[in-house]
Amino acid sequence: MHSPDRQDLPGTELLQLARGSVEYGLIHERPLPIQFDDLHPALSEPAATFTTLRSDGKLRGCCGSLEATRPLAKDVSRSAFQAAYRDTRFKPVGEAELEDIRLEVSVLSSLESIPVTDQADLLEQLTPGTDGLVIVEGLRRATFLPKVWESLPEPGQFLAQLKAKCGLPEDYWSEQLEFLRYQTTTYAESS
Incomplete structure (x- = not known):
C-alpha cells in the first residue's frame, strides 16, 4: 500500500476530522464515524497517521499507526480518539480541557x-x-x-x-x- 501524495492533502480537513473525533468521542466513547461522500478524495486512500495532543505546549496524548491499513480519514479519526482517550500515559481528556488542547496530525511515509x-x-x-x-x-x-x-x-x-x-x-x-x-x-x- 502507498501513502497518498502528501503534497495534496487537505490539512485543514484532517485537523477538523481529528478534532471532530475527539469531541465525538467525549460523548459517544468511540471514534467519529466517517462519511466519505463529502471528503477530499485523498482522504479515502490508505495512510498511516499519528495524532498528538498538546496542552500549554506539553504532550497530552499521542497515538497512531505505523502502517497504512485504513483510509486516511478513518486512521485520523481513530488516532485522534485514541490519543485523547486511550493513551495510558494520561487520563482521558475531559470536556473542560477541549478548548485548550491543540492537535497535530502527522501523515507517515512508508516504512x-x-x-x-x-x-x-x-x-x-x-x-x-x-x-x-x-x-x-x-x-x-x-x-x-x-x-x-x-x-x-x-x-x-x-x-x-x-x-x-x-x-x-x-x-x-x-x-x-x-x-x-x-x-x-x-x-x-x-x-
Missing part, C-alpha cells in the same frame, strides 16, 4: 528498513529532525516521530531514549534488532 552493521552505522544513517524511527526486537516495538528530535537532538540520546521506550537497556545491541525509518507531513492547529 523503510535500515540495514545496519552496528549502532555507529545506524546513528550515521539517521537524519535528525527528518527521520522518525521504529525499533523492533521480537514482539517489542517502539517509535519516535520526527518531532521528538526537537527535545532529543543528539542521535545517540534519541536512540537511547527510544530503546528505553521499547523496554530495552540504553546500551543494548543485538543482531536481532530491526530499524525502520519514515518521514511525516504534519499539520497543526494554531495556538
Whole structure:
C-alpha cells in the first residue's frame, strides 16, 4: 500500500476530522464515524497517521499507526480518539480541557528498513529532525516521530531514549534488532 501524495492533502480537513473525533468521542466513547461522500478524495486512500495532543505546549496524548491499513480519514479519526482517550500515559481528556488542547496530525511515509552493521552505522544513517524511527526486537516495538528530535537532538540520546521506550537497556545491541525509518507531513492547529 502507498501513502497518498502528501503534497495534496487537505490539512485543514484532517485537523477538523481529528478534532471532530475527539469531541465525538467525549460523548459517544468511540471514534467519529466517517462519511466519505463529502471528503477530499485523498482522504479515502490508505495512510498511516499519528495524532498528538498538546496542552500549554506539553504532550497530552499521542497515538497512531505505523502502517497504512485504513483510509486516511478513518486512521485520523481513530488516532485522534485514541490519543485523547486511550493513551495510558494520561487520563482521558475531559470536556473542560477541549478548548485548550491543540492537535497535530502527522501523515507517515512508508516504512523503510535500515540495514545496519552496528549502532555507529545506524546513528550515521539517521537524519535528525527528518527521520522518525521504529525499533523492533521480537514482539517489542517502539517509535519516535520526527518531532521528538526537537527535545532529543543528539542521535545517540534519541536512540537511547527510544530503546528505553521499547523496554530495552540504553546500551543494548543485538543482531536481532530491526530499524525502520519514515518521514511525516504534519499539520497543526494554531495556538
